[in-house]
Amino acid sequence: MTLLQGIFSAIVTPFDQTGQLDIKALKTNFSIWNKTGLAGYLVLGSTGEVVHLEEEEKLEVLKVARQSIPSNMPMIVGTGLHSTSATIAFTKLAAKCAADYALVVTPHYFKSSMTLAALNDYYQKVADTSPIPVLLYSVPQFTGLSLSPELIAKLSEHPNIVGIKDSSGDMRVLMQTISLVKPTFSVLTGSAPILYPALAIGARGAILAVGNFAAKLCYEIFQAFNSKQLELAQNQQLKLLALSEQIASRYGVGGIKYAMDILGYQGKVVRSPLLMPDETAQKAIQTTLNNFQL
């Protein structure tokens, strides 16, 4: 297994106006994304509204994604569910759909019960039974729960746990994690605002929601850092910060889908209770895209 590195997009799941899966839109998006320098994809992640999909819809998305993703590009699939048994079952299904990696979000409904012991037990069980390598997923803005560097380090010793997507955006946590894990464990940030700083202190890459509409910019930062064009990396990073804050952070999945529509992708609509940007928000997104010539 080669090391997971580079820029990955956490892709959206397009729905049509009636709320149904829009497979054609998804295929169109892949045809554009595949030319942007992305290293691979996360399918059925948070931005993919996985929580809004029924199981058969998930399987359909996986089928189309696998057909659309070149075989040399990893397909990471979000497989975490609330109970351990449900997570294990769906991870096996994803492997059958030719997923390369399972991204497993922390269980989080019973936050105060998710002790180190409970989280360790959970991930050990999932990793023991998963037919494919497992990536940890810490995303406190959605779950209200973080994985500590110490637990990540402990879990990184499991031969089937090969990396983490850390979306906390907390540089200390990222740096402590990098200090504690072996070099072959892939630390990926899920926070676009800190992409360049994360690379600087040793992250291998990133899995990003803004990859849906700004993949090239993310890739430029990755390349600029690797070639020591530090001023370019800094400038592009400040641009990415603004795009991420003003579109993804402020307007969520609906904002990302709307930006995609403007830029030639097919973001389409979100599922309720998410809302699409209202008129004011639409103008703000358009202005942001204009300002940064995206």
Add this chain to the structure above:
Amino acid sequence: MTLLQGIFSAIVTPFDQTGQLDIKALKTNFSIWNKTGLAGYLVLGSTGEVVHLEEEEKLEVLKVARQSIPSNMPMIVGTGLHSTSATIAFTKLAAKCAADYALVVTPHYFKSSMTLAALNDYYQKVADTSPIPVLLYSVPQFTGLSLSPELIAKLSEHPNIVGIKDSSGDMRVLMQTISLVKPTFSVLTGSAPILYPALAIGARGAILAVGNFAAKLCYEIFQAFNSKQLELAQNQQLKLLALSEQIASRYGVGGIKYAMDILGYQGKVVRSPLLMPDETAQKAIQTTLNNFQL
């Protein structure tokens, strides 16, 4: 429809050692609970580990619960899911299973997107389509999200939204809510530590996890307050506070199930990733129960 008031238990779902639903245990529990002064039940709530149940398991629990709950006692059912369409569909199923009320938790995965507009839209759609009256459910310790008194007041104008379970334990929120809603809207606390204070400032009752093993104590507080036996209410409340903090808050659903086992109920085991109390925790729970002669 009569006003929802009194003490309700947010019941656990017992599982056997193999992790399967234990229907016999559930029936045994009802046979005891029905004699404790409870006004009714919440089935498939947070404490019922609803997030760990498959749909067919939920339906089985509802069937058994309805058979076990006297027809004059309301059966409230937790029906909230991530997407609006899934919530609506399951609320209809619960109504078919003779649920009296649907308790609908705030959608919460995309926390920062759950604006007033999004939450209002969600609850209006659910209430418009629900065959049974809807109760709002605000439980920030699990969801990381609170309903504001202003939004609760707005939603309380919908003819099919008849009350709220507020588990925040925040007296200000509770008082502001009570100030803003009409008297026929049932404000129920979900926080045992503030039961008596909540009643004092106008809550109609409570839906409580500690109702699983301390229903009588809760009922005594309700009665003591209503009969102006204030010193008794205060003393029993301080006892309830300690029980709630030392068992339910500290050890979660596993702690509640273990306490139930000690007291003659059949709590049985939790589903992973939840863990049952370890030996130290077991002793602490036993000591707490002894200290308060429960």
Add this chain to the structure above:
Amino acid sequence: MTLLQGIFSAIVTPFDQTGQLDIKALKTNFSIWNKTGLAGYLVLGSTGEVVHLEEEEKLEVLKVARQSIPSNMPMIVGTGLHSTSATIAFTKLAAKCAADYALVVTPHYFKSSMTLAALNDYYQKVADTSPIPVLLYSVPQFTGLSLSPELIAKLSEHPNIVGIKDSSGDMRVLMQTISLVKPTFSVLTGSAPILYPALAIGARGAILAVGNFAAKLCYEIFQAFNSKQLELAQNQQLKLLALSEQIASRYGVGGIKYAMDILGYQGKVVRSPLLMPDETAQKAIQTTLNNFQL
């Protein structure tokens, strides 16, 4: 020493338009307050802008306050400063000015260093050397730091520590404290929004900023509870909640002073960096006072 109980006002320090102490205004205020049912006063507290006063100004305020406060009404003085030695020195000065009690706020600049050991050491040293009884003061909204019920209980064993002003507004903390301390230790809330609930679960009274302009209302709640007029207590409490939230919480000391001016007191102006309410805020305060016929 008799038990500290009843409603105390945390009085403002009036400044004139040039920013100087306005002693005449202070005397006028006392002449009104003394007829409102208050049990006593807190001088040089947070609301008294103690942090904005030079030492000689503090001594002048104390002199005037002691002259204005009937000898049978306790004068509590805020004496906490950053270093232990400074706190001890000023506590001795306050005692010389005939203060009855010293209210000692938690040291808080080095928050993460304020361990249980550090706080315990601090309060032991202050209490050991204070010529007058000490009250603990926990006010996380200003200090970012809370005293835990366990530490309060430990400190309550010191013969010279006789009570606490807990301004957290957290009912659980208040109840746990009351559970742990001896009956002669006075637990007073500093949070007007929970006055009635606090009394219901055993608080002896309150030290309140809203006492500056709504002392009578606070006293009515105290009396109503003591005479078991529970509906009256509830109704007045909901009124007090609104007044406290809409004036004191929203507009701070400047809001309180402006409300005082409207109601015949002499609040006068605040010291910079605090600001007086702007025109919009002034109208809102006037409206609130009208709404509640204060």
Add this chain to the structure above:
Amino acid sequence: MTLLQGIFSAIVTPFDQTGQLDIKALKTNFSIWNKTGLAGYLVLGSTGEVVHLEEEEKLEVLKVARQSIPSNMPMIVGTGLHSTSATIAFTKLAAKCAADYALVVTPHYFKSSMTLAALNDYYQKVADTSPIPVLLYSVPQFTGLSLSPELIAKLSEHPNIVGIKDSSGDMRVLMQTISLVKPTFSVLTGSAPILYPALAIGARGAILAVGNFAAKLCYEIFQAFNSKQLELAQNQQLKLLALSEQIASRYGVGGIKYAMDILGYQGKVVRSPLLMPDETAQKAIQTTLNNFQL
């Protein structure tokens, strides 16, 4: 005025065993620090326990510091106090003591009253009257309050406000600030754990508490980044992270002083309520220093 850049140390104030200022120790420290590559000093900052000093002690520290600091190295002085008038008065005193810059912490006791308007008004008044250039100081871990990038940008337009020490450690805030201010406004981080990332995205340098005992390491990171030795910068940064977390963050000023003593400086003791590290903490600090060969 040349641009403020490089590594500055936020120096401790040594006290002897009786709690008195230890001027000799202070002089000794400067004689070592002056050879470490530091660009200058912050005197009377948080780490200098400025809140524990009387005014005459502050003036004595300034006199000695100015004598000990080479004239080509800037002496920055912490001058912020609670009231605007007190801050202005002490800033003028510091200027008389030949301070080069005044570092002015956000007023923070009345946190919820420190609106954008109040903070803007405060800093405008201080900057208007200060004889020396002003640096903003945002340190939420001590004050519970952050300066927003928007306010910093607004204040940066004042000709006498020339930079900021941002100790939040929040990369987004730092990056947004750098995006918004002119290039001549010095953005300095006060957070050692993010020194290299901060430099990478455009910070001009840092003012650091760990500069007391690890100035050389900080300087190496600064130099390594400037000469594009990125792997060296990363490795030294991970070392600095560990030192900062395990000594400064965990044990505060007492930990820093103890580490200084081990390394040949004269940290001496802290003033109560701060405590020196206990025996366990002392061993942990010694081990950390050994591990990193400091």
